[in-house]
Amino acid sequence: MALEILYFAWVRERIGLPKERIDTNARTVAELVEELKAREERYAVAFADISALRVALDQDLSDFSASLEGVREVAFFPPMTGG
Amino acid sequence: MALEILYFAWVRERIGLPKERIDTNARTVAELVEELKAREERYAVAFADISALRVALDQDLSDFSASLEGVREVAFFPPMTGG
Amino acid sequence: MRIVVQEQPFDFAAEATAFAKGRTDLGAVITFQGIVRAGDTGDMERMVIEHYPGMTEKALQKIADEALTRWNLGDVLVIHRYGEMRAGDQIMMVATASRHRKDAFEAAEYLMDYLKSRAPFWKKEYAGEGSAWVAAKDEDEDALSRW
Amino acid sequence: MRIVVQEQPFDFAAEATAFAKGRTDLGAVITFQGIVRAGDTGDMERMVIEHYPGMTEKALQKIADEALTRWNLGDVLVIHRYGEMRAGDQIMMVATASRHRKDAFEAAEYLMDYLKSRAPFWKKEYAGEGSAWVAAKDEDEDALSRW
Numbered sequence: 001m002a003l004e005i006l007y008f009a010w011v012r013e014r015i016g017l018p019k020e021r022i023d024t025n026a027r028t029v030a031e032l033v034e035e036l037k038a039r040e041e042r043y044a045v046a047f048a049d050i051s052a053l054r055v056a057l058d059q060d061l062s063d064f065s066a067s068l069e070g071v072r073e074v075a076f077f078p079p080m081t082g083g
Numbered sequence: 084m085a086l087e088i089l090y091f092a093w094v095r096e097r098i099g100l101p102k103e104r105i106d107t108n109a110r111t112v113a114e115l116v117e118e119l120k121a122r123e124e125r126y127a128v129a130f131a132d133i134s135a136l137r138v139a140l141d142q143d144l145s146d147f148s149a150s151l152e153g154v155r156e157v158a159f160f161p162p163m164t165g166g
Numbered sequence: 167m168r169i170v171v172q173e174q175p176f177d178f179a180a181e182a183t184a185f186a187k188g189r190t191d192l193g194a195v196i197t198f199q200g201i202v203r204a205g206d207t208g209d210m211e212r213m214v215i216e217h218y219p220g221m222t223e224k225a226l227q228k229i230a231d232e233a234l235t236r237w238n239l240g241d242v243l244v245i246h247r248y249g250e251m252r253a254g255d256q257i258m259m260v261a262t263a264s265r266h267r268k269d270a271f272e273a274a275e276y277l278m279d280y281l282k283s284r285a286p287f288w289k290k291e292y293a294g295e296g297s298a299w300v301a302a303k304d305e306d307e308d309a310l311s312r313w
Numbered sequence: 314m315r316i317v318v319q320e321q322p323f324d325f326a327a328e329a330t331a332f333a334k335g336r337t338d339l340g341a342v343i344t345f346q347g348i349v350r351a352g353d354t355g356d357m358e359r360m361v362i363e364h365y366p367g368m369t370e371k372a373l374q375k376i377a378d379e380a381l382t383r384w385n386l387g388d389v390l391v392i393h394r395y396g397e398m399r400a401g402d403q404i405m406m407v408a409t410a411s412r413h414r415k416d417a418f419e420a421a422e423y424l425m426d427y428l429k430s431r432a433p434f435w436k437k438e439y440a441g442e443g444s445a446w447v448a449a450k451d452e453d454e455d456a457l458s459r460w
Contacts, residue, residue: 009363009435023437059368061431075365076432079449082362082393082434083267083347083405083426092216092288093299094213142221144284148266156216158286162302164412165246165256166200166278183345190351190400196421197344203412206335238445242433253337265350267425274343275418 001025001068003032008077009047014046016032029055029064032074052081054056084108084151086115090129091160094136097129112138112147114156129159135164167242169226170213173249178259183211185243186263192240194267196274196311198260204253209293215257218286219247233262236276244277246256246287279309314381314389316373317427318364320396325406332390334412339387341414345407351400356440362404365394365433376427380409383423384416391424393434395417426456 006019033050036043047053050064055062056075068074089102109115116133119126130136138145138156151157170176182197202213230242241261246258260277264270289300317323329344377389377441386409393405404434411417436447 006365006435010439012363040425056365056368056433059365061372064459071429075368077433078367078446079437079454080430080433081436081447081449082364083429089218091218091286092290112267129173130194139218139221139286142218142224152282160218160286161288162307163283163286163301164289164300164302165217166282179330182329183326188401190349193348193350195346198414198417199342200414201340201342202337203340252403254335267347267422269347271418271422271425275414278414278418298409 001067003071004073005036006052006073006075010078011046011076013040024068026068028068029057029074031046032068043053052078056067086151086154087090087156088119089158091148091158094129094146094159099126109151110129112145112149112157113145115151116147118129167230168244169223169230170243170245171219171222171226171248172247174244174296175247176195176245176259178242178256181245181259182244182261185261186241188200189240189289191265192263193265194261194270195268196261196270197224198274200257200259202251202253202255202257203292205291210253211294213251214263214290214292215248215251216288216290217246221286222246222248225285226281229277229284231272232280233276237264237271237273239264239273242273242277244280244281246285247286260293280304282306314377315391315443316370316377317390317392318366318373319392319394322394325393328392328406329392329408332408332422333388336387336410338412339410340419342353342410343408343414343417345421345425347404347406349398349400349404350398350400352440354437355453357400358441359439360398361439362395363435364393366435369393372432373428376424376431379427380420380423384411384420385410386411386416386420388412389420389424389444391428392439393428393432395434399457414423423460426453426460429453430457 007015012018033047037047057071058073090098095101116130120130140154141156186195186204208264226244241263243261262270262273332344373391388410390408409417409420431452
């Protein structure tokens, strides 16, 4: 399954890129995170504490237990600070 | 004791004047109201239900049991509808 | 703080632009405008607002002073008109500015709640041959109990 | 309803003047402006707001739709900037209009509460050599529980 992965704010800075395309068999966001963490130290650091992170699936806020079935775009970022 | 009495909104319309100067021995607002009601029908009508009225003493909201000692200006009016 | 009671229209855009201008310590600025509604049946032609000169300014000042005491505000503005107005005309505005939004919102609501029921203004509506004083609403008096 | 996400400054006075203009059924109009503060120590030089193009518009639309469902509103406007800003610059505004003030106030607070914590914007502050991402506040997350 091909996924577009986006990173914002300090997640983007720690991982060092704003987006990437990956092929994965992960069924949930949590599984995807484990896969990413296993890749390289910078991912492990960025995803060290997922309680400090938020995830959006196809541009809708979701959670780490959510299924990736049918999803095309996954974004990881810290809690928002708009307004 | 000389008092300046002011009337606003429908109290002014019922009594037929915006203000008048009167001499009174009334010690409280309630006594003043009784004195006014005894004068003429239009006052009796205007003050028929004082729960529908508000009173200000020297331009501060007060109540009908308040003393008139030292007061120079008394205003009667319906509940306010600003904003 | 500025309190204005006047008969003529005010320039909302100019007032809102000048309010808290140049302040870099205030992150939240709120304005409220009260506008003459055509009425629920839409047949109101004009409204006349009577007020109590002298007491009006004093009452508004007192309400604004209390807001400045209760909340951390950088500035407060209250403008209220009296006299004749038509549907769509601006009756009044308040503006509040604070570091964070909570204070500005609460203070603006407080100002409006008190101004509605404690500042000496009375509205009379005219439609055709008829006219009627606007009655105070219980909900406006009740709104004061939350403060 | 109008939702705008843009990098360039917006003209608050023009937006506020045009909002709900000519409507005679709306008695209450509220605006909120969010302004870049110099920071508590006053040494912040500039702020950069990052956002998530596509999701930002979608999230703001969803928040505004929900406000229109919950309250009796005549109109809603949300403008939010991204990119570089300096102390005193306008970051965003919301405006709400309703028959009576209660709906306009509640809807404006709701929009701000959700926009703060549910629209994908992230602020980074720069001072001298240093920079830091603004941390989300617990109180902002807690504010959502009242709705």
